[in-house]
Amino acid sequence: MGRRFRFESFWPKAEGFMDTVALAWNSRPSLGNPFVVLDAKLRATAKRLQTWSDRWIGNVKLQISIALEVILRLDVASDSRQLSRAEQDLRRILKPKLLGLCSLDMTIARQRSRLLYLKEGDATMKFFFRHARQRQRRNIITSIKKDGEFLTGHESIAAAVDEYYECIFGFAPEREYTINLEALNLPRLEFSHLERLFLEEDVAKIVKGMPLDKAPEPDGFTDRFYASC
Numbered sequence: 001m002g003r004r005f006r007f008e009s010f011w012p013k014a015e016g017f018m019d020t021v022a023l024a025w026n027s028r029p030s031l032g033n034p035f036v037v038l039d040a041k042l043r044a045t046a047k048r049l050q051t052w053s054d055r056w057i058g059n060v061k062l063q064i065s066i067a068l069e070v071i072l073r074l075d076v077a078s079d080s081r082q083l084s085r086a087e088q089d090l091r092r093i094l095k096p097k098l099l100g101l102c103s104l105d106m107t108i109a110r111q112r113s114r115l116l117y118l119k120e121g122d123a124t125m126k127f128f129f130r131h132a133r134q135r136q137r138r139n140i141i142t143s144i145k146k147d148g149e150f151l152t153g154h155e156s157i158a159a160a161v162d163e164y165y166e167c168i169f170g171f172a173p174e175r176e177y178t179i180n181l182e183a184l185n186l187p188r189l190e191f192s193h194l195e196r197l198f199l200e201e202d203v204a205k206i207v208k209g210m211p212l213d214k215a216p217e218p219d220g221f222t223d224r225f226y227a228s229c
Contacts, residue, residue, distance in 0.1 A: 005220035012228035024048035
């Protein structure tokens with residue numbers, strides 16, 4: 001199974017984002033069932049954005065570690081000798097780059113922590129990372145105890161949960177008698193409007209009303225993606 005797609009809130013600010021989205025979006029035909037078309041376009045966009053991010057942005061934490069290591073080595077070297085012009089230029093370039101990477105790392109942590117009522121800079125990076133890890137641990141069941149035995153693995157845990165709720169809810173027996181609701185002459189309500197097809201205006205209203213960093217569907221796209229395109 002491939003890794004789950006997650007739309008990052010800083011992507012719209014990166015160079016090449018709009019070109020990547022446009023190329024992926026236009027790579028799928030626009031004719032046919034609109035839901036199938038939209039699903040195909042979102043899948044293509046997610047795949048191409050992930051590839052674009054891996055190539056041009058990469059692993060932020062790894063880049064921070066590399067930048068810190070290079071800066072440290074240059075600082076140590078400067079204590080014993082005069083740095084060359086190229087080394088001085090490299091250290092001067094790396095320091096603002098490092099600040100930008102750290103800011104980017106905190107933005108990612110804030111998005112994944114889901115503490116949307118806090119703005120960037122309102123808390124330390126350590127706080128955001130701690131909350132993000134806590135949220136991940138809370139959403140994952142690693143083991144479950146059944147009849148004194150601990151079960152692990154997705155299949156075993158799912159089977160134990162299904163069995164537990166089957167024992168609670170049981171099975172619906174066949175009815176010996178039924179009620180003739182028509183004979184009761186109950187008042188009727190008109191709900192035919194609930195069966196009408198969704199209009200483009202309905203979808204646009206819901207999408208624009210979502211928080212920017214929320215992804216209501218498992219496709220991983222937040223409202224920031226729709227707002228930027």
